[in-house]
Amino acid sequence: MLVANDWTEYEIIDTGGGEKLERWKDIILRRPDPQIIWPLKRETEEWKRADARYYRSSSGGGRWEFAKKLPERWTLNYDNKLSFYIRPTNFKHTGLFPEQAANWKWIIEKIQAADRPVKILNLFAYTGGATVAAAYAGAEVCHVDAAKGMVQWAKENVELSGLGKRKVRFITDDVFKFVQREIRRGSKYDGIIMDPPSYGRGPGGEMWKLEDSLYPFIETCTKVLSDQPLFFLINSYTAGLSPTVLKNIMIRTLADAYRGSISSGELGLPVTKSGFILPAGILARWEA
Structure with a gap:
């Protein structure tokens, strides 16, 4: 586990x-997590004094309850390098997945160690955590997501991190259609990052279901890899999907065409009071 x-x-x-x-930072949030199936030992004052709490609805979705007025958004800094805007959204999220810091470190190390110009394609790129990391490392980045609001948020994160003058291209589009166009244009990338959802719709109503769409999509993405690629990174939050499944897909799609190594595993975050590690998604990596 990373x-x-x-x-x-x-x-x-x-x-x-x-x-x-x-x-x-200095705001305390109380949010549901499906991985936490153990009971709460004691609801201390710390729990009761949370600044905001998200309640799930039995009919789907949910709502925030605020104990005090929070800023419309605030900033979070990672390692004195990367900065992000945070705000509670209607779907319990905050615009950032902190466990991805384990991937950001790896992305930065791989790009800086290449010691050459590097182009990165970030797909299902959300608010741009990996985009910010890759731009910080000196890469040229193409950031693609179907949600216009998330792409705008990513732009603001890049600016907030002082990287506004780096080469970052922001695209609001269905990722599959975009990659197919890049193939026709002959575009090539040295690294690909993707964080596909379990289910989704593109701007034109295109349907995405991970179990049906992931393998052919990864196979398609290999056609935009450069002759000397650095890495291919897949993240997933789909419940019940094993990291070994992602690894097997990478073996099928990448191992024959490129030398290198393939690994897979879980991402996790430490819990201060118990010393637990909270599982927070899975990943697979191919690297040169």
Whole structure:
């Protein structure tokens, strides 16, 4: 398991009863997490004093309940290098997945070690955590997501991190259609990052279902890899999917064409009070 254990401005304070108590800089949030199936030992004052709590609805979705007025958004810094805007969204998320810091470190190391110009394609790129990391490392980045609002948020994160003058191209589009156009244009990338959802729709109503779409999509993406690629990284939050499945797909699509190594595993975050590691998604990596 890869544990993102070097945050200073983010912390999981405690877990239990299907919830996690988190510190996002100086704001405390209480959010549900399906991995937390153990009971809460005791609902301390710390839990009760959370600045905001997200309640799931039995009919789907949910709502935030605020104990005090929060800023419309605030900033979170990672390793004195990367900065991100944080705000509670309607779907319990905050615009950032802190466990991805384990991947950001790896992305930065791989790009800087290449010691040459590098082009990165970030697909299903959300608010741009990996985009910011790759741009910080000196890569030219193409950031693609179907949600216009997320792409705008990513632009603002790049600016916030002081990387506004780096070569970052922001695209709002269906990722599959975009990659197919890049193949026709002869575009090539030295690294590909993707964080596909379990289900989704593109801007034109295109349907995405991970189990049906992931393998052919990865196979298509290999056609835009350069002659000397650095890496291919897949993240997933799909419940019940094993990291070995992602590894097997990479073996099928990448091992014959490129030398290198393939690994897979879980991402996790430390819990301060219990010493637990909270699982927070899976990944597979091919690297030269």
